[in-house]
Every structure is written in structure tokens, then in C-alpha cells.
Amino acid sequence: MTTGCEGPLCRQTANDLVVYRPERAVAQVRALCPAHRDAFTARNQGAPMQVFPLAEGTHNYFAHGDGTQIATCRHCGHAIYLYPKRALRGAREPWRDGEYDETGRCTVGEERQGIRVVHEPAVTLAERDWARAASTCTTAADPHPIADCPARRS
Ligand SMILES: [Zn+2]
Ligand SMILES: [Zn+2]
Ligand SMILES: [Zn+2]
Numbered sequence: 001m002t003t004g005c006e007g008p009l010c011r012q013t014a015n016d017l018v019v020y021r022p023e024r025a026v027a028q029v030r031a032l033c034p035a036h037r038d039a040f041t042a043r044n045q046g047a048p049m050q051v052f053p054l055a056e057g058t059h060n061y062f063a064h065g066d067g068t069q070i071a072t073c074r075h076c077g078h079a080i081y082l083y084p085k086r087a088l089r090g091a092r093e094p095w096r097d098g099e100y101d102e103t104g105r106c107t108v109g110e111e112r113q114g115i116r117v118v119h120e121p122a123v124t125l126a127e128r129d130w131a132r133a134a135s136t137c138t139t140a141a142d143p144h145p146i147a148d149c150p151a152r153r154s
Helices: 034-043 084-089 107-113 125-134
Strands: 016-020 028-032 049-053 069-072 079-082
Antiparallel strands (some): 016 049, 069 079
């Protein structure tokens, strides 16, 4: 599963997420291939900018924000997030189901398997579709993190 480059007319796979903060404007985020990343950083020289490598399994990101990447957990089928601070730190279990989740643990996967399971991104469409289909809530049609799961709120 890959994220396409958003450079003009580009059909390459994006490798990086560039977060660009123009003065007095909201942050902009772009997924870019190496060539377009270089062109973009050269064109916007001087503006605060951060580049985060795209993690395998990322299929989306927050368009306005800090560079948070979005994937689907291959255990629970829910949306999971890679926050840039954790991505930078290179944590071994970097995916979280919400901003306030400190553990990265996949409770649905743990219930199913009976062992400690952490959220891990599905890296193929087949993996993602299987995980979404196996979930017992609405996440297949309407992807959401476990923290917002309507089936798990009591
Ligand atoms: Zn490109
Ligand atoms: Zn999970
Ligand atoms: Zn759910």
C-alpha cells in the first residue's frame, strides 16, 4: 500500500511527508517523492519546514497539522496514528489509537489472541481489507480509531 506523490502530474510513490508552516498561515502538509520534496523545500526556503519519512502502511495523513500519519491496524481494522514526535524518536511500537494513548496496545487484538498485541499497520490492501472485515463495528465503512469506536462505548 502506498501514498502517491502530490507533485504536479507526478505518478511516483511518496517517500516523505513535508510539513510546511508559512508565516501567519496554517500549516500545510504534502506527501512527496524525493524529486518533488527537493523542489518544494528549495522553493520554500526560509520557512519552517519538517520532513518525516512516510511509514509503511500509511494511507492517509492529516492535511492540516503536524504531520500525523494514518494507517489501518492489521489486527483490529481500526484507524491508527503515527505522531511525528514518536516517529522521530524511532519507537519500536510507534502506532497509537489516539493522541492520549500512551501504550500503543491493540485491545481488540489482545482479546482475540490472548497475548499482548500492539497496533501494527496493514501494509497491503488485502491485509487492510481482512482486518476491516473482521472488525465487528462500523470501521469498514467508516474508519475510526478504537478510542472513538461506537461499539466499544458503554
Ligand atoms: Zn513527485
Ligand atoms: Zn489494533
Ligand atoms: Zn470500531
